Amino acid sequence: MGYPFTEEQEIIQQTAREFTQEYIEPVAAEIDRTALHPQEIVHSLAEQGFMGTFLPGDFGGAEAGFLSYALIIEEISKSSGAVASILNHHAAMAAYSINAWGSKEQKEQYLTAMCEGELLGAFAFYEPDAAPGVGEHKVIARKDGDAYILSGRKCYVANGGVAGIYVVFALTDLGAGLKGMSAFLVDGDAPGLSVARTIKKMGLRGCQSAELIFDNVKIPQSSLLGTEGAGMAIVAKAQAAASVAEGAIVVGIAQAAMDDAVEYGKQRIQFKQPIARFPAIQTMLAEMATNIHMLRLAVYHAAGLIENDEPFTAEAAMIKLFAARIGQSALIDVVQIEGGYGYSEDMAVSRYFRDIKGVVIKTCSVDFPETVIAKSLLD
Ligand SMILES: Cc1cc2nc3c(=O)[nH]c(=O)nc-3n(C[C@H](O)[C@H](O)[C@H](O)COP(=O)(O)OP(=O)(O)OC[C@H]3O[C@@H](n4cnc5c(N)ncnc54)[C@H](O)[C@@H]3O)c2cc1C
Structure with missing residues (x-):
C-alpha cells in the first residue's frame, strides 16, 4: 500500500520523476565529473516551479506544502544528490528562513525572485574556527548609524559564489556569546563580499561550496532578519527543516543505489x-529496503508536521540520526553486492557513496541529534 498522498502530491511526485529523468539523469555524472554549478538545471527547476514549492503564493511560491517539496527532493536525489542539495540550501535553508522571519518588505524583495529562480539562496553560518554553534564565532556585525558593517570569514557555504542572496549569521553583541548572534540578508554582489576559494569536495560536486570573505560589507539596517539576537533560533529551525529534506535526499540516493544492486544481483x-539467489545478498537487500522504507515514512511524517505548523524538531533530529546510520550502511552494502565492479568509477554507486556521506555530515546542528531527542523526552 502506498502513502496516502493527495491527488496534487501524486501529480507533483510524478512530474518531479519525469523531470529528473529528462533533465537531470542524463547530466548527473557529468556534473559530478566537472564539479561545475549546473546553471541550466537550476533554470529548469525554476520553470517547473520547484524553487518555491512550499512558499506562499503571495510571494511567487507554489504553496504546495513541505511534503510535496520532500517528494521533489527525493525524486531529484535518485539522480543527483548535488542538484538536490543546491535546491535544499536555497529553499529549506535560505528561503525557509526568510519566509519564517522576514518582514513583508523582505519577503517581497527576495522571495518572489527566489521562487522565479532569479536569485539563488545560500545559508552562511559555519566558520573556519568555530564548530557549529559553539567555539569562537568571529564574523561580526558592527552597528554604524542606520547600517551594519559585516566583517570576517564564512566557510563551506553551499551555493557560495553563485548565490544572489545570503542569509549570513554574525555576532551583534560580542559579550553575549551565542545570544548575540543575529541573521542578515546580504546580496551576492554587495561591495566587500568575495569568494576566497571554492572547496574541492569528495562528493556533492556541482553544489558549489565556498569560503566567503566579508571585508567591511555595509548593509542597511533593514537587512536584519528577525530581531537582533534571534540568530541561533533561526539556525536551529532552518537546520531542522533542512534535516527533514536531507532525509529525503538520503532516501532518494539509497533507493537509486539499491535499485542498481537489485539489477546487478539478478544479472551477475x-x-x-x-x-541475488544467495541468502547473504538477500539479507543485505532486505535490510536496506526496510531501512529505506522506515526513513521514507519518517520523512513524510515530519514533512507533514512542518506543513501543518506543528512542532517537528525532535522528529527532524531522529531523521538526521537514522539517515546517517542507514544511508552509509546501505551504500557500503551496495558496493559489497556489486563487488569489484561496484568499486570501480564506472558504476554510479561510487558517486552515490560519496554524495550520501556529504549529506549526512553537512547540516550541522547546534546540538547533536541524540541531545535534541533526549531533551524532548526529558524536558
Ligand atoms: C557538503 C557540505 C556542505 C556544507 N554546507 C554548509 C552551508 O551551506 N552552510 C554552513 O553554514 N555550513 C555548511 N557546511 C558545514 C557543516 O555545517 C559542518 O561541516 C558540519 O556541521 C560539521 O562541522 P565540522 O566540519 O566543524 O566538524 P567537527 O565539529 O569538527 O566534527 C568533527 C568530528 O568530531 C565529532 N565531534 C565534534 N564535537 C564532538 C563532541 N562534543 N562530542 C563527540 N564528538 C564530537 C563530530 O561528530 C565529527 O565526527 C557544509 C559541510 C559540508 C560537508
Whole structure:
C-alpha cells in the first residue's frame, strides 16, 4: 500500500520523476565529473516551479506544502544528490528562513525572485574556527548609524559564489556569546563580499561550496532578519527543516543505489546462478529496503508536521540520526553486492557513496541529534 498522498502530491511526485529523468539523469555524472554549478538545471527547476514549492503564493511560491517539496527532493536525489542539495540550501535553508522571519518588505524583495529562480539562496553560518554553534564565532556585525558593517570569514557555504542572496549569521553583541548572534540578508554582489576559494569536495560536486570573505560589507539596517539576537533560533529551525529534506535526499540516493544492486544481483552469475539467489545478498537487500522504507515514512511524517505548523524538531533530529546510520550502511552494502565492479568509477554507486556521506555530515546542528531527542523526552 502506498502513502496516502493527495491527488496534487501524486501529480507533483510524478512530474518531479519525469523531470529528473529528462533533465537531470542524463547530466548527473557529468556534473559530478566537472564539479561545475549546473546553471541550466537550476533554470529548469525554476520553470517547473520547484524553487518555491512550499512558499506562499503571495510571494511567487507554489504553496504546495513541505511534503510535496520532500517528494521533489527525493525524486531529484535518485539522480543527483548535488542538484538536490543546491535546491535544499536555497529553499529549506535560505528561503525557509526568510519566509519564517522576514518582514513583508523582505519577503517581497527576495522571495518572489527566489521562487522565479532569479536569485539563488545560500545559508552562511559555519566558520573556519568555530564548530557549529559553539567555539569562537568571529564574523561580526558592527552597528554604524542606520547600517551594519559585516566583517570576517564564512566557510563551506553551499551555493557560495553563485548565490544572489545570503542569509549570513554574525555576532551583534560580542559579550553575549551565542545570544548575540543575529541573521542578515546580504546580496551576492554587495561591495566587500568575495569568494576566497571554492572547496574541492569528495562528493556533492556541482553544489558549489565556498569560503566567503566579508571585508567591511555595509548593509542597511533593514537587512536584519528577525530581531537582533534571534540568530541561533533561526539556525536551529532552518537546520531542522533542512534535516527533514536531507532525509529525503538520503532516501532518494539509497533507493537509486539499491535499485542498481537489485539489477546487478539478478544479472551477475557466480557458481552458475545469479548472486541475488544467495541468502547473504538477500539479507543485505532486505535490510536496506526496510531501512529505506522506515526513513521514507519518517520523512513524510515530519514533512507533514512542518506543513501543518506543528512542532517537528525532535522528529527532524531522529531523521538526521537514522539517515546517517542507514544511508552509509546501505551504500557500503551496495558496493559489497556489486563487488569489484561496484568499486570501480564506472558504476554510479561510487558517486552515490560519496554524495550520501556529504549529506549526512553537512547540516550541522547546534546540538547533536541524540541531545535534541533526549531533551524532548526529558524536558
Ligand atoms: C557538503 C557540505 C556542505 C556544507 N554546507 C554548509 C552551508 O551551506 N552552510 C554552513 O553554514 N555550513 C555548511 N557546511 C558545514 C557543516 O555545517 C559542518 O561541516 C558540519 O556541521 C560539521 O562541522 P565540522 O566540519 O566543524 O566538524 P567537527 O565539529 O569538527 O566534527 C568533527 C568530528 O568530531 C565529532 N565531534 C565534534 N564535537 C564532538 C563532541 N562534543 N562530542 C563527540 N564528538 C564530537 C563530530 O561528530 C565529527 O565526527 C557544509 C559541510 C559540508 C560537508
